[in-house]
Amino acid sequence: MPRSYEDACGAAHALDLIGERWAILVLRELMLGPRRFSDLRADLPGISANVLTQRLEGLEAAGLLTRRKLPPPAAAQVYELTPWGYESEPILQALGRWSTRSPSHDPTLPLSPVSLFLSFRTMFDAHRAGDFTARLGFRIGEETFVALIGAGTITAERGPIDGAQVVFAGTAPAIAAVVYGGQPLDAMIDAGSLSVEGDRAVAERFVTLFPLPPKAEMPDIPVRRPAKAGGGGR
Amino acid sequence: MPRSYEDACGAAHALDLIGERWAILVLRELMLGPRRFSDLRADLPGISANVLTQRLEGLEAAGLLTRRKLPPPAAAQVYELTPWGYESEPILQALGRWSTRSPSHDPTLPLSPVSLFLSFRTMFDAHRAGDFTARLGFRIGEETFVALIGAGTITAERGPIDGAQVVFAGTAPAIAAVVYGGQPLDAMIDAGSLSVEGDRAVAERFVTLFPLPPKAEMPDIPVRRPAKAGGGGR
């Protein structure tokens, strides 16, 4: 572990383990189950192969994930979080919940499917859901996900969409635009960005269950003078 | 903001704002109220002045802190979190709570006073406290802090120790050794590492209210072969 903070504070130690660039986002992509190297790379736009390799090695050495060989014929290797690795989800939730108040957040950026479903877990409002009960399916690319709502709780995970009352099909950003961006479902469907099959009323209700808090106010920043010569060297 | 993750995920955006090295620890040191540049530097062992300057500028630009001039005679400048900045405490708590299960955590490292009191807020166990009520004072160096326990909640903040039933005096690591390290209060007092004045029974009860979870199990790491020649280059 190069460059530790050398600080007994728990937060500092956590950052020793997962504070390097991309590390937390790698955890995010593994939070809904094992993935392959190229899956991770595809859903972490901008990461380079060598950095991903380094992070996977570091997280493995820290005991946060293991690598497993899938049984033949799919002789691929997959990376999977350890139980302790899965326990890092509250960190992702705290980061995500806090940043929704950021005035500089840009919701038009790319969004991975895993991010979307973790955001459902994070932003679900039990009070708004009341005694609403539903089983929703989502088809995003080749993958399917299921959300189960009931008793004021939500589960959101990878899984088959069989038995869902309603199935959304589209990209993660398109679904996010409806749930978080206030885009009307009709408009998205008419535009061909999204398709919804099954109980439309359930779909309409679902998209109201994830309210965002108001943006934080930005203080005036009194102008910073651009550094004006002086100072020494060695 | 150089080097953004370009990802609409809330966690990724949070890391754009506070993911740089030291940034979260700067927030930590400001979490209990305004501090001066040299205070921050003293409690962030290892940070260099220019990096601290950069972080303060970045966090100010992001709207997380403001700088204020204290009124004369103390014409010093202080850095203070904005309301939104204070709202980042759950991130610190999630990091800290999660890392207590790390097998590699070293509690003998240095610990700042602010870290200690934030850890009280984080690790307080309401169930263990039951209907225990107390007012505790802490003297650490030149600073004093107060913890108030009652109705299954705790407050821990900077403040005068007047009216405390018991006053601890010592370093943050010494107090942590008793609360988290299982060191008996008597032993620490006899060794001169700590002094306790006032109601000893209250002190003894207090140090039992912050239990640590069990360490995570480390998976076997199947040996990584140390790279065996080959590979390319340009």
Place this chain on the structure above:
DNA sequence: CGGCATCCGGGAAGATACTG
């Protein structure tokens, strides 16, 4: 194709020295 190594350029972090 998946995974990993190596080389390179740029930039952030760390250490040190100096200024107002």
Place this chain on the structure above:
DNA sequence: CAGTATCTTCCCGGATGCCG
């Protein structure tokens, strides 16, 4: 005390190539 300037070191990110 509160920073700023400079130098060095190391990490990140992109490109390329080898290997199973």
